[in-house]
Amino acid sequence: MADPRFVPVHPPRPAQMSSAWRSLFNEHARNSVAGWSQLAFTEWHTRRNVLGTIVHIPRHPAAIERVLLGNAANYEKPRLVKRVLAPLIGRGLLSSDSELWRAQRRIVAPSFAPGAVAQLAGLIAQAAERRMATWPDRGRLDIAAAATGTTMAIIADALFSGDPRLTSGAAARNIEAALLAAGQVRITALLGFPGIRLNRTAWRGERGRRYLRETLAAIVRERGPEGGDDFLGAMIRGLHERFPSEEAMALATDNAATFYVAGHETTANALAWSIYLLAGDQAVQDRAREEVRAEIGGDPETLADRLPYLRQILDEALRLYPPAPRFEREAMADDELHGVPIARGNIVSVWPWLVHRHRKLWDDADAFDPDRFAPGHEAGRHRFQYIPFGGGPRVCVGARFAIVEALVILAHWLAARRFTLADGFAVDPLGSVTLRPRGGLVVEVSPA
Template sequence: MTERFIPPHPPRSAGPVPVWRGFVGERARTAVYGWSERAFELPYFGRKVFGYNVHIPLTPDAVQRVLLDNAANYVKPDIVKTLLDPTIGRGLLSSDGQLWRDQRKIVAANFAPAAIDALIPVFARTARNASEAWRAADRLDMAEAATATTMRIIADALFAGDPRLATDAAMAHIAAALEGVSEARLQALLGLPLFPWSRRGRRALRGRTYLRQTLTEVVKDRLPDGGPDDFLGRLIRALYDKFESAEALALAVDNAATFYLAGHETTANTITWTLFLLSEQPDLQTQAADEARAALAAGADDPALPDRLPLLRRIVEESMRLYPPVPRFDRQAVAADQLGEALVSPGDIVSIWPWLLHRHRKLWDDPDAFDADRFAPGRERHRFQYIPFGGGPRVCVGSRFATAEALTVLAHWLARWSFAPEPGREVRPSGMVTLRPAGGLPLRLTARP
């Protein structure tokens, strides 16, 4: 029996939080900041936000209706498309209808189980290379280390190791682009042009511009035949077979940006939060390290490696429950519908919050406490109670890739190093699009004997 551990979460007020608070202070910078205690108990609540009716369903059945049972009625909101267009255009993440179906079919083949199995050696090699440069007793920012590692993996696994995609400059520009979302969100809600009026906004613009220009160069360098037989090469060839040249080029860049950004940022944060949770629970960390060593001894590059890590898998799943990679995502109703007792009108926004669902008191016992055994075999739950990768037809196409990557990287790092907290360091979640520890995650490293 391990000691009860409650990892940090933002403070909660007793009563409702005014809508305007979402656009000033910390709540404007951190999506999960400022919720009331009631938000983790109610089955549903609605809000009016700058003329939009926003529904927040908090029962798995209602979430299932939006994401699965009546998924065709709920599309990507216009405002989300406005926010995403400068960075990922009309790629898989931001498209709907036939365009989404065409792209999903093209992309899905690259993430089939056999394709992921073939990438385990890439995950393992990159994890080993990263950790070999560390030194005992160092104070290392593991958020930065995880981001650099997953960026290198994406570059190697999906883009044939293109050196332009694994630089410090690229990492800085991605962080700036993500941090600028809060400013652009307010402008989009007010119907204003997306103009960078602050220093953060200008950094975000430079970040988006850098990424789009770099990825356009990467794609154009592959033409006319797509180049190597990797994810990007197969994507380019399939798009040029399906679409006219100009549209195929645009969609190739859009999807390159989508998978480059989403493919490393969310996994890096999952690895980071898992290391934080283990650093605070040394006995559990030792158990996970022992499991990792045994699994690696049976084959460090073996495609079956993730299957030999049941404890670590449960820890990662609990990490994504407490700190979901994407804390919220939205849909917009095409036609009228009903979610429980709430009537949904055409044009209404339905906001799905893994952050609230994953910590909801009606769905979980002691929801703010860490308990990896929630995911032990035989423990049942509603399929839409736990949605770190979304759900329904639009469930994240790269979920298997991300899970195998996180497990492989963590296994190699835990087998070689132990991680301890930096004394006096406050850890708190931050971010509007994804959740990362504010200011990084410095940890103390000690080599395992």
């Protein structure tokens, strides 16, 4: 009997990976999840020489655990990556290291504590309902655009007191342009010239970056040292307590960019991919809808914790389509990863996209199966074979917020609407800084 599990789309996998030189200019350079060979999902380690820089790509969970936890102090954000991200997010939490990172982490962490996140559940539910009210009763809908608009409104309301400059169409377009460009600048960054703009994508990205930085800098300046009564205000005050005024304001802008962009982009993509997977498996969708309808009328602050099956679906979506398909570290001293020597200055590139679909770690790795995350199924699973939010000390500080946000939105949408795959629409995963559906993700919607 045929396996009924839905196998969602992924890029073709050639028998062999292109050379390091070719991969700088072919489709892999434009889409980081494309061009990976079949061997990338069966072997444990790849070593490449990219224009004189040695890059290691480990897939064994023990090697990843050493990078992210066991010897995390030895693996910092690479200087190359900092050069690429600095124009957009400066020295904010995502791109800083050592004491600067620790100081900023301590400032923002209270805003993402479980209690603080729970208090936002009602706001999240209202945003989900408002967006759904704009949908047709029946017909086609770009769920990626719907998810982006919803999470953008939520992050603006939750962290920035609903500033209208952060929910405009121009803001959405500029974020997309800036992220696509940042994911493609590694060629010039490797050559030591990250500021060179070689194509239209890069030029648009630069315009998007300027728009976002100037808008957020203006908002920070308007707030002044007292900040205000929201996340941004608390962050501004915390930075002023620890840093000189000018540096505090610069770091406030850097972190505003970090949390505004990362705070809605990654969750929007997780929502879009989750709906796509549910549209491809109606039995899973029906079971999830039954669960949410039984729970959605209760306390909104605990709704996310009362949806165990929907959480399994979200976890599986994050496995198949991790929000950040890759992240890098640079070795500060010689080390060894699962038997492979690592020299000081080598880059270690961790790819959730590869680890989450590795044949030796997951049964039928490309199939959609929420039961992988059912209670009891974690036995024998290495904790570093599933890393949608990273791991170790630098695990994403906003992970709890992202999970609650996604579950509450999915619950409200599933309770009211049915989603099916749209005939003739080709879903295409595009890896840049984040993993988004290229050109949107169209589904059919109808009353549930």
